[in-house]
Amino acid sequence: MGVDAAVPDLQVTRERLRRLREQAAARDVAACVVTPGSDLRYLVGVGGSSFERLTSLVVPSDDALPMRFVSPALEFAGLGHIPFDELGVEVRTWVDGEDAAGLAVEGLPGGRLAVSDMTPALHTLALGGRHGGELTLAGPVVRELRMRKDPAELAELRRAGEAIDRVHARVHEWLRPGRTEADVAADIAAAIVEEGHTVAEFVIVGSGPNGASPHHSVSDRVIERGDVVVVDIGGPVPSGYNSDSTRTYAVGEPAEADVVRSYDALQAAQQAAVDVVRPGVTCEQVDQAARAVLNDAGLGERFIHRTGHGIGLDVHEEPYIVAGNDLALEAGMTFSVEPGVYLAGRWGARIEDIVAVTDDGVESLNVRPHDLVVL
Incomplete structure (x- = not known):
């Protein structure tokens, strides 16, 4: 099992996601791809670690574009209690053999794609290849939220x-x-x-x-x-x-x-x-x-x-x-x-x-x- 989750506070979570979009736009980032780790836990309450199957939260800086949570179907069964619909986050599950990186970046605009700092190269290279834009670190975007504790x-x-x-x-x-x-x-x-x-x-x-x-x-x-x-x-x-x-x-x-x-x-x-x-x-x-x-x-x-x-x-x-x-x-x-x-x-x-x-x-x-x- 790669990920686990706690039920997030909806008001807090909505505000964190809004601020992430704002910070991404301020840093000329088209979208952030947040993979399992402390950043994902901070944003939506999903913990765990990255393995060979890609799990990611995709947050475009343009608030007209939907956010997306991409998960292996076998792991999403343990995340069904997260209220993604109420958070305005689309869920896309995939099964072995499907193009998870393609699902993550589908429909995103060109430009800079910010990927979580500790994302395995296996996923980072796949995401960059499918998107085609410049890759950068998401850490500098997310840290602007996480440095100031509520x-x-x-x-x-x-x-x-x-x-x-x-x-x-x-x-x-x-x-x-x-x-x-x-x-x-x-x-x-x-x-x-x-x-x-x-x-x-x-x-x-x-x-x-x-x-x-x-x-x-x-x-x-x-x-x-x-x-x-x-x-x-x-x-x-x-x-x-x-x-x-x-x-x-x-x-x-x-x-x-x-x-x-x-x-x-x-x-x-x-x-x-x-x-x-x-x-x-x-x-x-x-x-x-x-x-x-x-x-x-x-x-x-x-x-x-x-x-x-x-x-x-x-x-x-x-x-x-x-x-x-x-x-x-x-x-x-x-x-x-x-x-x-x-x-x-x-x-x-x-x-x-x-x-x-x-x-x-x-x-x-x-x-x-x-x-x-x-x-």
Whole structure:
């Protein structure tokens, strides 16, 4: 089975489809072809993944042309409850051997055809060949909708943040000397589900020198007394909206002499970045706020990644909090603020909260203390 679905809110869905047409027209796109993934889930509540059979939502920019949902007949049986008629979306099903790409683009005007960013080449090339126009990415069109969360989306992200905070509050139950990172990660993954997520999307337990690798996962390294341990965890709640939060722990007093001073600077850097968040501030200004504190502390070269990433139906999405991104923040944008310091071969630390831009400032969706937690 390639796709699944939840019943969408009709008013919200109609507005999202209207805005998609508007954004496509503004970007000189003749039509968007949205295939399974987070964009399709955002637009009409259809989740799942792309396989060799093409499923697509076709949205012309010209509102005089009908929208179209193209689905293998064998999969549409599971989507019959989606009110496509009420949304003004034609349904075209197909069976093996028929030209699905041709069904998708039939009757579309020439010009630029925008295809979902993660569409398999198998489908992208077929769509381009049948349409004949220039192919482009749909991501820049859809992100203009998805970057600004509505109240219902913000509520789900708060729910996800509260759930992952409850897991961090329990880390002391599992993190102790003599256990491996993998042992601890297994307990954390179970707790992520127990506390309200559908699945543990990722669990990073980086102890001692492994904490100096920002995307270390887990290993069979045995945790030792004196280790600094980075715990970065998250996953989706039933609505599909994600959590992502990092806290740094010490198993007893840190063995490395520079941990306390460096961690104090990291904590100040994370807070400085959160403090500047408000409408009108650019993404790169938030990044610079964190980086400036670490530069002043002589740790700038130890901060080796961007300050944050947007979050919603994807763990990583727009906006990205990084140097060179002059996008101005707006109310409803949600993203991580997660500076880190990494001393190769020795130890590392990171502090991460998800924040939401409000009308006049910022709301943190994670409220666990930022102090180095000594267990």
